[in-house]
Amino acid sequence: NTLGNQFRGIVSYMENGLIANNSVNVSCSNCIGIYLYSSSNNTLINNTGISDSGDGIVLDSSDNNILTSNTGTSNSSHGIHIKSGVNNTLINNTGTSNSGHGIYLLSSSNNTLTSNTGTSDNSYGIYLYNSTYNNLTFNRGESNNNYGIYIYSNSNFNVFVSNLGNGTLGGGIRISSSSNNTLRDNSGISISSHGIYLSSSSNSNTLINNTGRSNESYGIYITSNSNYNTLINNTGTSIEESGIFLFTSSNNNLTSNRGTSDINSGIYLSTADNNILTSNTGTSNESYGIYLSSSDNNTLTSNIGTSNNGVGIYLYSSDNNILTSNNGSSNSSVAIYLSSADNNTLTSNRGISNSSYGLYLYNVNNNTLTSDIGISNTSRGVFLYLSFNNTLTNIKAKSESYHAFELQHSRYNVISQINASVTNGSFAIYIVNSSYNTIKDCIYIEGDNGGGKDVLVDATSTSVDNILLNCSYNSEGVNGANNTLIRKWYYRAYVNGTNGSSFVGARVKAYNVSSSLVLNLLTKAPEEISSGESLTRGLVGWWHFNNDSAYGENDTHVYDFSGNGNNGTAYGDAHPVSGGKISGAFEFDGVGDYVEVSDDDSLDITDEITISAWINIPEISRGDIIRKIDTYAMRTDEISGKIFVFLWENSTTFGSFQSNSNYSLNSWDFWVFTWNDSNASIYKNGVLDRSFDYTTPIN
Numbered sequence: 001n002t003l004g005n006q007f008r009g010i011v012s013y014m015e016n017g018l019i020a021n022n023s024v025n026v027s028c029s030n031c032i033g034i035y036l037y038s039s040s041n042n043t044l045i046n047n048t049g050i051s052d053s054g055d056g057i058v059l060d061s062s063d064n065n066i067l068t069s070n071t072g073t074s075n076s077s078h079g080i081h082i083k084s085g086v087n088n089t090l091i092n093n094t095g096t097s098n099s100g101h102g103i104y105l106l107s108s109s110n111n112t113l114t115s116n117t118g119t120s121d122n123s124y125g126i127y128l129y130n131s132t133y134n135n136l137t138f139n140r141g142e143s144n145n146n147y148g149i150y151i152y153s154n155s156n157f158n159v160f161v162s163n164l165g166n167g168t169l170g171g172g173i174r175i176s177s178s179s180n181n182t183l184r185d186n187s188g189i190s191i192s193s194h195g196i197y198l199s200s201s202s203n204s205n206t207l208i209n210n211t212g213r214s215n216e217s218y219g220i221y222i223t224s225n226s227n228y229n230t231l232i233n234n235t236g237t238s239i240e241e242s243g244i245f246l247f248t249s250s251n252n253n254l255t256s257n258r259g260t261s262d263i264n265s266g267i268y269l270s271t272a273d274n275n276i277l278t279s280n281t282g283t284s285n286e287s288y289g290i291y292l293s294s295s296d297n298n299t300l301t302s303n304i305g306t307s308n309n310g311v312g313i314y315l316y317s318s319d320n321n322i323l324t325s326n327n328g329s330s331n332s333s334v335a336i337y338l339s340s341a342d343n344n345t346l347t348s349n350r351g352i353s354n355s356s357y358g359l360y361l362y363n364v365n366n367n368t369l370t371s372d373i374g375i376s377n378t379s380r381g382v383f384l385y386l387s388f389n390n391t392l393t394n395i396k397a398k399s400e401s402y403h404a405f406e407l408q409h410s411r412y413n414v415i416s417q418i419n420a421s422v423t424n425g426s427f428a429i430y431i432v433n434s435s436y437n438t439i440k441d442c443i444y445i446e447g448d449n450g451g452g453k454d455v456l457v458d459a460t461s462t463s464v465d466n467i468l469l470n471c472s473y474n475s476e477g478v479n480g481a482n483n484t485l486i487r488k489w490y491y492r493a494y495v496n497g498t499n500g501s502s503f504v505g506a507r508v509k510a511y512n513v514s515s516s517l518v519l520n521l522l523t524k525a526p527e528e529i530s531s532g533e534s535l536t537r538g539l540v541g542w543w544h545f546n547n548d549s550a551y552g553e554n555d556t557h558v559y560d561f562s563g564n565g566n567n568g569t570a571y572g573d574a575h576p577v578s579g580g581k582i583s584g585a586f587e588f589d590g591v592g593d594y595v596e597v598s599d600d601d602s603l604d605i606t607d608e609i610t611i612s613a614w615i616n617i618p619e620i621s622r623g624d625i626i627r628k629i630d631t632y633a634m635r636t637d638e639i640s641g642k643i644f645v646f647l648w649e650n651s652t653t654f655g656s657f658q659s660n661s662n663y664s665l666n667s668w669d670f671w672v673f674t675w676n677d678s679n680a681s682i683y684k685n686g687v688l689d690r691s692f693d694y695t696t697p698i699n
Contacts, residue, residue: 009033012034032056033049035058037062058082064088070094076099078097078104079119084107089113101127102118102124102142112134114136151176154178158181165187166189181206204229205229213235213237215240219243220259232257238264241261248270252272254276269292291311291314294318301323305329313328313351318341319344320342327352331355338361346369350372350375357379360380371395372395372396375399376402380405381398392413394418394443397428405429415438421447428473432461433463445471445472454475460480466486539564543568556570564600570594581670582614606698609647616667616669632648657692660682
């Protein structure tokens with residue numbers, strides 16, 4: 001039949017009916033081409049419903065109907081409209097609209113849509129509003145100015161398989177305020193907006209093997225507190241923006257996805273916390289492969305971040321993240337880059353750069369790196385700049401033609417088991433304007449002996465009290481009059497009899513390559529031993545109180561192991577005893593007992609100072625532990641039971657520093673006082689006890 005200019009071309013209230021091969025074209029206000037109301041178990045085949053201002057085909061409160069090869073067309077409303085419908089089946093239908101939606105499901109559930117096409121010029125191609133448990137397969141939603149497929153407002157538990165959402169100026173596929181949907185093998189395509197877009201608290205959705213593609217915006221975009229979503233094996237591609245972008249969204253799980261961008265980041269997380277990324281690949285030509293900005297507590301495992309001109313993997317202002325077994329690579333920039341990012345844990349990551357740094361830590365603190373690798377062809381392998389209190393263990397740093405490992409403007413870092421090597425013309429370890437770092441238990445250090453050294457301290461600025469502990473290498477340079485490098489080694493020796501039992505108190509001596517004695521201890525007397533050269537740098541007095549005859553010590557002579565000759569003489573009843581904290585000790589009864597050291601220029605300390613001592617006090621009493629008259633002193637106090645330290649400004653004025661903790665009675669304590677021109681600190685047994693601001697020079 002062919003009908004025209006009717007209020008409703010075909011109106012049905014029937015059940016188990018057949019509507020076939022009809023063509024309806026109505027142009028009156030709000031007219032509907034084909035209208036089924038409260039109708040069930042009907043079959044509609046090869047019908048055409050056309051309306052100028054109303055819907056083309058409408059199923060209103062109608063269930064269990066089958067629509068096949070029908071066409072619904074509207075100028076200002078919807079092409080095909082399913083309203084409050086349940087268990088309807090739509091196959092190979094076409095819904096077209098200029099201003100409304102192509103195919104529209106409103107408050108409808110458990111419908112099945114297969115191989116349908118919804119097209120709209122200004123609204124959505126296929127639109128689900130407050131619709132649940134629907135199944136859409138092989139459908140095509142297209143819009144010129146809006147989203148091809150839009151799932152909105154509590155449209156939950158729907159399944160989308162192998163659908164295409166194409167929005168020329170709008171987006172491809174969007175999920176908004178909807179949860180627990182499953183999208184598999186779908187494509188979302190857009191020129192100006194997002195390929196696939198999750199927004200407005202769209203939670204617990206599952207996306208598998210989908211493709212989101214955009215020229216000017218994001219390939220796949222998850223934003224606005226869209227949390228607990230799972231993305232597996234999806235591809236997000238963009239020319240101008242990020243391939244995959246998570247913004248203000250948390251607890252999402254991304255596995256084996258690919259994010260690609262020409263100008264922006266491959267995979268980008270901004271203000272996105274507690275997400276898990278595993279085996280994803282982020283690729284960019286001009287920007288970052290994988291980029292975390294202001295994003296905390298994320299876990300990244302076995303991901304690949306690659307960029308031609310930007311950073312491979314970049315963490316900016318992002319804390320407490322865990323990165324394990326990731327690979328970052330860049331042709332022209334840094335491979336793996338941490339900037340203003342603290343308390344992160346990196347394990348077994350690999351950064352390779354052709355023209356920049358393999359692994360770069362800039363302005364970061366308290367990060368832990370273990371078994372990471374930084375390699376560069378033309379620049380630094382591993383580079384720390386303005387970075388403090390980081391711990392690096394089993395790090396491999398390699399450069400073909402620059403420094404393998406560099407510290408610049410960095411302090412208090414601990415680097416253990418480093419493997420640093422240079423192929424051509426530079427230094428394995430390069431230190432500039434960096435102090436108080438410890439590099440220990442080195443595995444391998446080799447610079448290029450043709451043009452560089454194994455270790456170099458640069459002369460351009462001050463670098464003091466960096467420690468190389470238990471590290472062996474062949475060449476070094478400590479340039480600059482004020483720069484220092486402390487070298488220390490551990491020795492462990494066992495002396496056993498023929499029956500295999502160990503001897504306690506056996507003498508063990510060790511000599512350096514210049515045949516100078518650097519170790520002279522008894523077995524079962526553990527101690528950290530420094531090279532003779534290092535003891536002339538910074539350390540001005542070191543008294544073992546062990547009564548070691550090998551160094552000429554006796555009841556009255558005390559040897560200075562710092563190498564400065566500040567030997568002491570015992571007076572009164574001061575005398576050596578066995579059973580000290582480390583080998584022997586000296587005992588003072590508090591009445592006229594002391595060890596005196598002659599004045600020497602090396603003891604005239606006026607700026608930075610450290611005083612340390614092992615003490616065992618039998619009762620609360622007052623006594624000097626060490627004192628240089630009118631200069632500095634550490635003492636016990638008989639009233640408070642605290643430790644006091646004094647720094648004299650002149651002969652009558654001094655700064656006084658009191659510990660928070662009491663000294664122990666009848667047990668050993670290790671007390672340390674430090675002052676660095678601005679801050680004074682007291683430590684008890686390796687733990688900070690109290691700090692003070694203090695800037696006055698010592699007399």
